[in-house]
Amino acid sequence: MTFTPETEQKLQAIWSRYPAGRKRSAVIPMLMYAQDETGQVTQEMIAEVAKRCEVTPLQVEEVVGYYSMLNKQKMGKHHVQVCTNIACLLMGGEELWHHTTKRLGIGHKQVTADGLISLEEVECAGACSWAPCVVDGYEYHHHMTIEKLDQLLDSIENKVQ
Amino acid sequence: MSTSTAAPPTVVNFTVDGRQLSAPPGTLLIDACKRAGIEIPAFCYYEGYSLQAACRMCLVEVEKMPKLQTACTLPVMEGMIVRSETEQIHKARKGTLEFLLTNHPLDCPVCDKGGECELQDMVFRYGAGESRFTEIKNHEPERQWSPVVFYDPARCILCYRCVRACNEGMGVGALGVTNRGVVSEIAPNMVDHLDCDECGACIDICPVGALTSNTYRYKTRPWEMQHVGTVCTHCSNGCKTTLGVRNDEIVRGNNRDRSGINGEFLCVKGRYGFDVSTNEERVTSPMIRINGKLEAVSWSKALGFVAEKFRSVSTAGGSFGVVAGPHLTNEELFYLQKFTRAGLKTSNLDHARSGDLVTLLDALSGKTDALATSDDCYNTKAALVIGSDLSQQHPFLAFQLRADVRHHKANIYTVTPGPVREAKYSAQSIEVPVGGEFDALRNLTETLKGEQELVILFGDSIKGQRVRDLVEWASGLGIPVKYVCLVDYSNSRGAMDMGVMPNLLPGYEVDPHPGMSLGQMLSHETLDVLWVVGANPLRGKTLASKQAFVVTQTMFLEETSERADVVFPSASAYEKNGTVTNVTGQVQRLKAAVRTMGAKTDLEICGLLAKELGLAVEIGVWSHDVVFKEIHKSVRGYNVPLPILITGGAAATNPVNGRVAVDVRIEDIQSAGDTLFTSGELGRYSKLLTSVPEFPGALYKR
Numbered sequence: 001m002t003f004t005p006e007t008e009q010k011l012q013a014i015w016s017r018y019p020a021g022r023k024r025s026a027v028i029p030m031l032m033y034a035q036d037e038t039g040q041v042t043q044e045m046i047a048e049v050a051k052r053c054e055v056t057p058l059q060v061e062e063v064v065g066y067y068s069m070l071n072k073q074k075m076g077k078h079h080v081q082v083c084t085n086i087a088c089l090l091m092g093g094e095e096l097w098h099h100t101t102k103r104l105g106i107g108h109k110q111v112t113a114d115g116l117i118s119l120e121e122v123e124c125a126g127a128c129s130w131a132p133c134v135v136d137g138y139e140y141h142h143h144m145t146i147e148k149l150d151q152l153l154d155s156i157e158n159k160v161q
Numbered sequence: 162m163s164t165s166t167a168a169p170p171t172v173v174n175f176t177v178d179g180r181q182l183s184a185p186p187g188t189l190l191i192d193a194c195k196r197a198g199i200e201i202p203a204f205c206y207y208e209g210y211s212l213q214a215a216c217r218m219c220l221v222e223v224e225k226m227p228k229l230q231t232a233c234t235l236p237v238m239e240g241m242i243v244r245s246e247t248e249q250i251h252k253a254r255k256g257t258l259e260f261l262l263t264n265h266p267l268d269c270p271v272c273d274k275g276g277e278c279e280l281q282d283m284v285f286r287y288g289a290g291e292s293r294f295t296e297i298k299n300h301e302p303e304r305q306w307s308p309v310v311f312y313d314p315a316r317c318i319l320c321y322r323c324v325r326a327c328n329e330g331m332g333v334g335a336l337g338v339t340n341r342g343v344v345s346e347i348a349p350n351m352v353d354h355l356d357c358d359e360c361g362a363c364i365d366i367c368p369v370g371a372l373t374s375n376t377y378r379y380k381t382r383p384w385e386m387q388h389v390g391t392v393c394t395h396c397s398n399g400c401k402t403t404l405g406v407r408n409d410e411i412v413r414g415n416n417r418d419r420s421g422i423n424g425e426f427l428c429v430k431g432r433y434g435f436d437v438s439t440n441e442e443r444v445t446s447p448m449i450r451i452n453g454k455l456e457a458v459s460w461s462k463a464l465g466f467v468a469e470k471f472r473s474v475s476t477a478g479g480s481f482g483v484v485a486g487p488h489l490t491n492e493e494l495f496y497l498q499k500f501t502r503a504g505l506k507t508s509n510l511d512h513a514r515s516g517d518l519v520t521l522l523d524a525l526s527g528k529t530d531a532l533a534t535s536d537d538c539y540n541t542k543a544a545l546v547i548g549s550d551l552s553q554q555h556p557f558l559a560f561q562l563r564a565d566v567r568h569h570k571a572n573i574y575t576v577t578p579g580p581v582r583e584a585k586y587s588a589q590s591i592e593v594p595v596g597g598e599f600d601a602l603r604n605l606t607e608t609l610k611g612e613q614e615l616v617i618l619f620g621d622s623i624k625g626q627r628v629r630d631l632v633e634w635a636s637g638l639g640i641p642v643k644y645v646c647l648v649d650y651s652n653s654r655g656a657m658d659m660g661v662m663p664n665l666l667p668g669y670e671v672d673p674h675p676g677m678s679l680g681q682m683l684s685h686e687t688l689d690v691l692w693v694v695g696a697n698p699l700r701g702k703t704l705a706s707k708q709a710f711v712v713t714q715t716m717f718l719e720e721t722s723e724r725a726d727v728v729f730p731s732a733s734a735y736e737k738n739g740t741v742t743n744v745t746g747q748v749q750r751l752k753a754a755v756r757t758m759g760a761k762t763d764l765e766i767c768g769l770l771a772k773e774l775g776l777a778v779e780i781g782v783w784s785h786d787v788v789f790k791e792i793h794k795s796v797r798g799y800n801v802p803l804p805i806l807i808t809g810g811a812a813a814t815n816p817v818n819g820r821v822a823v824d825v826r827i828e829d830i831q832s833a834g835d836t837l838f839t840s841g842e843l844g845r846y847s848k849l850l851t852s853v854p855e856f857p858g859a860l861y862k863r
Contacts, residue, residue, distance in 0.1 A: 043352075056334050056350065057350070058334065058335070058336075058337040058348065058349075058350040059334075059337060061337060061339055061348060061352075062337040062338055062339055062348070064339075065338075065339030065340040065341070065345075065348070066339070066340065066341050066345075067341075068341075
């Protein structure tokens with residue numbers, strides 16, 4: 001399997017960080033970078049990462065199955081994660097979640113018809129001090145309100161148009 | 162800093178439930194307790210495999226430790242005070258069980274595991290009969306992963322035993338765990354099916370009924386079977402298999418009682434290869450060729466007919482050739498060679514030879530303790546495999562080596578003509594074409610000189626002079642070396658020990674009147690009688706003698722029987738009593754598990770023929786006990802301790818230590834090259850072995 005030169009460079013960088021015999025440590029970051037390129041984890045990708053990291057495809061499969069950030073189904077161009085765990089919940093995370101699903105008309109791990117935005121309800125994004133929190137790709141948006149969330153979604157939608 | 166350091170303690174003293182115990186340092190608490198007869202329950206912990214601490218059943222109280230501790234990961238320490246059964250522990254275990262039962266179906270009345278289920282036992286003991294959960298149980302339909310393995314996710318308690326058994330024990334790694342939390346489940350390596358050894362180790366090791374076997378599922382309950390401990394009849398490793406027999410039918414094979422040399426290890430043949438005995442193609446009646454067609458006749462008619470022919474050929478001074486199979490018992494082989502030599506007055510006697518043990522014994526003359534047993538393969542500090550795809554051709558020996566690497570950090574070296582599984586954990590693996598082995602060995606010499614000891618396992622590419630060269634090379638290493646001469650089938654070793662060879666009597670005594678080898682018999686143009694007992698020498702070969710009267714004793718009408726004039730139906734090894742000797746020279750007892758209508762054991766057929774020929778007094782009684790007594794008394798190396806044999810153990814035979822001065826025809830020595838899924842003549846008739854997608858497999862490919 002071939003990746004774009006940028007992704008390939010990232011994969012090589014992370015892979016070369018681990019000594020021989022311990023390449024399996026690179027499985028998760030490599031899958032993340034590879035997923036960023038295609039929006040999903042494919043069987044081909046699993047086989048490729050397994051080969052490079054000297055593990056069996058099944059062992060990569062285990063990792064993919066375990067981590068919710070790795071998706072086998074195709075996600076949107078913007079993957080929006082809304083935290084509804086305890087801190088965010090207290091600060092209105094659930095309202096944010098309901099608002100987003102209503103506005104986009106999609107649910108947990110679903111993608112809008114145009115493939116632009118996918119939604120995920122996550123258990124703690126690790127930003128409790130700035131709750132409630134919404135994550136767009138790798139970008140954190142703190143102290144979220146419904147207005148700020150709408151602005152974020154507007155900007156995503158407008159960027160494309 | 163002080164220069165003198167105290168020697169590390171060799172024993173650790175601790176207290177469990179008020180009892181003073183001691184164990185070597187590093188011993189896990191759960192093991193130490195088990196040895197003292199204190200049972201600590203566990204699902205995920207399994208002796209010999211890596212630690213998981215996933216099930217939380219083995220929690221115990223340890224003084225000065227604030228929380229309950231998992232006994233399966235806690236090494237014993239000096240002065241440790243442990244309590245294994247208190248109210249708190251009871252409550253914790255009951256809670257664990259309540260969690261396990263949130264999604265576990267209560268289908269015990271139909272579950273295969275019912276009656277021997279570890280979860281059932283624990284619930285019975287701790288009484289988590291009621292649940293506080295009101296949610297509906299998660300249910301997933303069961304799946305078939307291979308012709309052998311079924312998985313029922315709902316029953317799975319995620320102990321990871323199967324994953325570790327497959328990965329560490331078998332070296333396959335076909336099982337994993339996918340997803341997380343309440344939806345996690347065991348996953349096969351090919352998404353929805355398995356590509357593996359099909360050994361079924363995962364099924365046996367499952368503490369519940371999540372993994373079930375196609376041959377056994379929904380057929381019977383464990384308490385309705387008789388359990389017959391016998392020896393697997395396929396390859397030469399001699400694994401003990403405990404057959405579950407119900408209504409004269411073998412319904413399963415496993416070795417959960419860990420009797421025998423192999424502990425719980427079995428490969429696909431040992432667990433499922435028993436179906437040869439129920440193949441409907443089996444010969445069930447003696448047959449005589451009448452007008453070119455084999456027709457069923459009575460035993461007395463067939464025996465009389467053969468005896469008449471033998472007698473007339475004998476009187477006329479004609480030639481006999483006798484071929485024995487490598488699956489016969491020692492008793493049958495001994496009786497047959499006696500029949501041939503004393504009764505038919507010839508040494509035209511042979512079997513399909515698959516390893517050059519004879520030259521090895523000769524080359525080792527004067528060296529003591531130079532033959533390795535299967536235990537040595539587990540305990541040795543280094544092993545060298547030459548010319549064998551060990552994990553396919555000798556799965557148990559390969560399992561021993563894998564365990565040796567895991568438990569003793571042994572160094573494994575391989576010199577093979579292609580890729581082998583051992584390469585994954587070996588210290589060094591060299592691929593060389595057949596013939597180039599010694600170049601590779603010379604490269605290894607310096608490395609091996611640094612080892613403390615070595616077990617060399619070699620296949621059929623090392624024969625004749627090359628065996629002597631190997632012994633000479635190994636002597637130059639300056640370390641203790643033991644050898645295993647790899648042979649093919651369940652009693653290939655016994656056939657040699659019992660003198661089923663044209664130039665050697667039982668116990669490797671030189672025959673003063675050597676006869677024809679198998680190859681010579683087949684190409685002999687005026688051979689008068691070819692008597693084939695449990696073998697198929699005409700597969701892919703022709704019999705030069707057109708006039709030969711061919712008698713076979715067989716389970717199936719194979720190529721040789723198609724040429725036969727008389728066919729006797731013989732019993733399979735699952736229907737016999739007697740002994741067999743494995744590749745490492747350990748003799749073990751076969752125990753008849755079932756009876757098959759029409760067939761007789763080869764010993765009985767030979768005995769009846771002897772009686773018909775008036776030779777019964779001379780050759781002796783055809784009872785396996787009586788013949789074994791004679792073997793025990795007269796065959797060199799077989800003076801083994803009887804209590805070991807009688808209790809189902811493996812007694813190491815002690816073969817001759819001295820010259821075996823005969824010419825070995827190396828062209829007669831050729832391994833059949835069976836893979837993990839083939840088993841010579843027997844494997845052809847096992848429907849299960851031929852049904853797995855991996856069949857027939859190939860050596861040096863996986």
